Amino acid sequence: MKPRLWLALPLIVFGLFLLAVGWRLSSPPDPTVKSRLVGQPIPDFTLAAAVPGKAGLVSADLKDGGPRLVNLFASWCVPCLAEAPVLMDLKRRGLPIDGIAIRDASADVAEFLMKHGDPFRRIGADPQSQLQMTLGSSGVPESFIVDARGVIRYQHIGPIMPQDVPMILAEWEKAR
């Protein structure tokens, strides 16, 4: 009896299905939008102080001294809660961090810092998300590593989780 190849056709179709689906599972879609500013100098801006007793943030602040992390956060942002202890850890490891509070009220920011720790040297207020848009950031939290000359070297979308810490520190080293 001659082999009937078409009998294996459903199996072949299923094999193709498995290949495509397996590929998707192993490389999930990447819906994030990378900022075009990576590699560019940070735009000029002036942000007022977000909380009393702590300096606001001006673009000139980022252009002197060593590389640092600029963290966009908000007291209303739930993933920021998860990120807060990681930022404290990064601060303990010597990474200077400046904050930008997005669409937030002064009292809420102060309460957030009291509850979850304050890793920031300066915090600027961005009440209308204007700077956030300029930076090409699509949400909070988001972080940028800015080198000593004020050039954006790295963008991290979403909360920095404990497993991201070595990578952030490495990027910081590279920006020196």
Place this chain on the structure above:
Amino acid sequence: MIAEVGLAALWLAAALALLQLAASLIGQRLGDARAIVVPVAVAQGALTLFAFSMLIWLFLRTDLSVELVAANSHSQKPWIYKLAGTWGNHEGSMLLWVTVLALAGAALAMLERRLPEKALQAALGAQSALALGFFAFLLLASNPFARLNPAPPEGQGLNPLLQDPGLAFHPPTLYIGYVGLSVAFSLAVGALVTRDVGPALARAMRPWVLGAWVLLTIGIVAGSYWAYYELGWGGWWFWDPVENASLMPWLAATALLHSINVLAARGGLRTWTIMLAVVAFSMSMVGTFLVRSGILTSVHSFAVDPTRGSFILALLTIYIGGALALFALRVGTVREGARFDLVSREGALVANNLILSVILGTVFVGTLYPLFVEAATGEKISVGPPYFNAVTGPLTLALALLLFLGPLLNWRRDGRPNMRRIALPLIVTAGVFVASFALQPAMSALTRLGLSVAAGLAVASFLPLVGRKLRQTPLANWGMVISHLGVAVTMAGAAADTAFTQERLAAARPGETLQLGPWSVLFLGVDPVAGPNWTAVEGHLSATRGGATLRLDPQSRFFSDPQTETNEAAIDTLWDGQLYTVLGRAEPDGRWQLRLWWKPLVTLLWLGGALIALGGLLALIGRLLRDRRQRVRAEEAFG
């Protein structure tokens, strides 16, 4: 305590599935193991049902110390949504899936008496192998009974779109339909293992396929209506991957339903029927995977859970790959059935099967094409309704035309079919085609043909009854007639919706009147209203046509847990169509956005769907009654 008891029952059921699989494997070598396999299958079904009842109980009590309840329920919810919340989430719906699978296995073990013992034993083995994998998935990757410590003070609520009576019934019917096909799959695998494919197998399989198909039909029709009124877009089918996931098993089951009759009546189409039985449930599993892994719908989120996705994919590889490989290797040794001519009842059913398979292939390719393209080239594309409509529309027309003649042909050969019998439906088709130009000059050719063929088919579907004594006509034939009439009615509804719908989108001040086709709609104003767990702005509309006046009160609802807005469309059903109204947002100048549709004859869509399901139900009852009569007669003859 309830959660732990439920979890223990689930573990026990999984152990029983393993025992059942082992016993039927050993029985395959040593002889009859049904004395073990049958009671074990029944106990497994009972334990799984018990575990599912425990989860329902937890949801009804809103036991927030259970993670699943805390994440998907809320104490301030009406009880019906607490109940529906049980399966309105990943873990609960998978438990429902497995419960249906285990119950189907138990029912097969208790009720099936026609099959040879070896074949039944093999089928129950296959069923337990299926159950085992999905038990493992639940217990290892999706435990519905996991505890949360400490318990939160309040639950996170259920997605408001899902807070609808539709959700209480739509998923269970769909799931019973999906998973009911597992029995056909297991019977086919059992037949391949024992190399015994014949009319007895078809007769054993037929009630299962019919029952699953009826529920799948009801589930899809209900889901379509739910999307129609709940989403507030006025559409009834969107070719969304999740919809396609339910359509593909239905198409395969519909083809199977027809080919199984050839096998039962004439012993033909053996290879093909076995393949369809395997493919139908495979499509159920593929559909479940596509929906549960979020692989196709998750363009905007990270909803793909790689562990769960990979787990189900591994199960699919084993079950579908295994069954298809067994098919490719074994089916060549199956004895061929009776031959038939091209023009014959069998020939028409083969044509039906080919068209249904092409539609199935079209939907399958269209649904997965974006994935294939991105895997091959990295380019992101999407496949939308234009593709699906362009391909499935003409194929459905061809299928409907085939229905004019097919049921009238003789079995085996029909050398010179009497074409005069279908003269009347053809005249009706031509008449409606001509009349449609007068009624509505601007209409696409496909829509016009759809209307005409639907009208002709409505007449043609009754022809198999002509010349028969109606009181002696078997119930199964009545079922066929009603289902085919349902196809005509659904087609008419779909074509009428495309051809005649009138839409109006306007911003109106209270006191303004809008014209919409034959209706003038007066916007009276808005009022705030409150429900048990929502507040809403309710618009008041008064629609008049001729002397008749209707009141419509569409709402825009705000849910607090979780915060969401939904539109509750106000729909009034009249004998000749539906008036569909949606209240949108307020504009700064005090006007309100209103969206109005007048949809003549659109109700035929779901009425037709209900007729299709009713026909299937009648056929099922007819077959079961006849089987019973035959068994009683046989017992009397021997007794």
